[in-house]
Each structure stands twice: as C-alpha cells, then as structure tokens.
Amino acid sequence: MSLDAKLARLRALLAELPSALVAFSGGVDSTFLLRVAHEVLGSRCLALTTVSAATPEVDVDELAIDGYAANSTNRCFFCKDNLFTVAAAEAGRRGLAVVLDGVNVDDLADHRPGLRAAAEHGVRHLLVEAGFSKDEIRAGSRALGLSTWDRPASPCLSSRFPYGTRITAERLAQVAAAERFLRAQGLRELRVRHHEHTARLEVPVADMPRLLVPGVREAVVQELKRLGFAYVALDLQGFRSGSLNETLAALETRRAGG
Numbered sequence: 001m002s003l004d005a006k007l008a009r010l011r012a013l014l015a016e017l018p019s020a021l022v023a024f025s026g027g028v029d030s031t032f033l034l035r036v037a038h039e040v041l042g043s044r045c046l047a048l049t050t051v052s053a054a055t056p057e058v059d060v061d062e063l064a065i066d067g068y069a070a071n072s073t074n075r076c077f078f079c080k081d082n083l084f085t086v087a088a089a090e091a092g093r094r095g096l097a098v099v100l101d102g103v104n105v106d107d108l109a110d111h112r113p114g115l116r117a118a119a120e121h122g123v124r125h126l127l128v129e130a131g132f133s134k135d136e137i138r139a140g141s142r143a144l145g146l147s148t149w150d151r152p153a154s155p156c157l158s159s160r161f162p163y164g165t166r167i168t169a170e171r172l173a174q175v176a177a178a179e180r181f182l183r184a185q186g187l188r189e190l191r192v193r194h195h196e197h198t199a200r201l202e203v204p205v206a207d208m209p210r211l212l213v214p215g216v217r218e219a220v221v222q223e224l225k226r227l228g229f230a231y232v233a234l235d236l237q238g239f240r241s242g243s244l245n246e247t248l249a250a251l252e253t254r255r256a257g258g
Contacts, residue, residue: 003136010130011040019044021091022100023083029102031148032141033127046096048087063169073163073248080114084121099123106134111245152189153241161194162244174227181223185216189239197230205238
C-alpha cells in the first residue's frame, strides 16, 4: 500500500471516531498522529503530555511505582499502565471517546511490555491499523511540513539503564545532563548508557572521530566525571536503539535456571 493510501486509511479511521485524546510525547510518531487527528477531528481531538523525571503536561511520578523504579524487564508496563490510567481518566473527564497512541508497526517487533498496558486500557494504535512503519511516518511528516520528520528517536531516559539497575531521579538527571553536554559538542544521535560508575557512550560509527578531536575528548571526560561517573567508555559497536534489550535472552535463561 502506498504512503498516500495509508494516509487516506488513517484519516478514514479517525473520521469514524466521535472524539479522541492523543497521548502526545512530542516525538515523530505522536506528532504525526496528532497533526492528522487534529485535521480530521478538529476541536474533538485533544493532546495529553505527562511530565516526569524520565520524560523531560499532567504531572506523573513513575519513580513512586516500585515495579518501575526496580527496572525489571517489564518496566515499561508499569510506566504505560500509569500513563494510560491518567489518560483514560482525563479522556473521561473531558468526554472524549478513545485514547490513541503513536505505536507503529515497527514497534510490534521490539520488546514492548507497554503494549500489554495499552491493551488493558483499550488504547488504540491507529498508525498500526493504517499500516505505518517508522520510515513512512517520517516521510508522511515531511510531506505535511512537520519539523519533527527527521528528529532522532528519543525514548525515555530509563531506557539508558541495564535491567535490574534501580532508577532514581538523581541517576536520570545525571544521564540527561551527560546527553545534553554531548549534543552541545555537535553530536545529534547518541545514548549515554548508565552502568553504575561507567558511562557507556553510543554514537554512530561515523561520529566516533568527533569524540576523539583534541579538546573534545578531554572535555567530555572531564564533564562526565564531574557528573559523577568514574569511567567514560566509547561503545565500538556504535549507536543502536534498544541496545540494552540485547541482554534479554541471557536474563530469561538465568531466570529459567538454564
């Protein structure tokens, strides 16, 4: 199905709804969905953005949920369950018929415990129903003139911690500050993975030389040590979204006693 056909399908699905609340993160996917939803539904569509230490506007505190802060492999379930509880309540208060999110078909192949929470709360994934991949959402966003079309993916900061590492507000702030500093050095796509005393830096392979420029390397090391890391390591595999999920198979094997 062509991009135009998928966009027509999305508009048709939205037109069937009396009204909707869009769980809006400000990323590529939810921005695209909100743009089309507003076009179709107008004032019958509202966006809800929650604010927390992990997602730097209804305030939420995922860190108060022990299942989330403990950072088990299903951490995202607790986050999304909390988010969709808030979203459903807000939708009900405002008389909106359904809650929508920005999940796309590529997300279905990843480790996404939050999808179970969405199902339990009756959240609909219209981008999936219309068949949109991430690349098609970017192409559609560009066609609609959205400045977010080429924005790097920016999952919540809790994704920077290996499963089992407890998540705290202080550690989240540490990662956020480290990533801000690296972006100020001209890096666009990056992750700072928090391994207790070690910051493991992931950047695209083509950007690695930038970190080794005289003056830049020293500044990065100095700043990340100032933030509390004892060691600063560059991951030679390069940037890859969801790299901490690479340990899931080993974790499941240990849990099963294998």
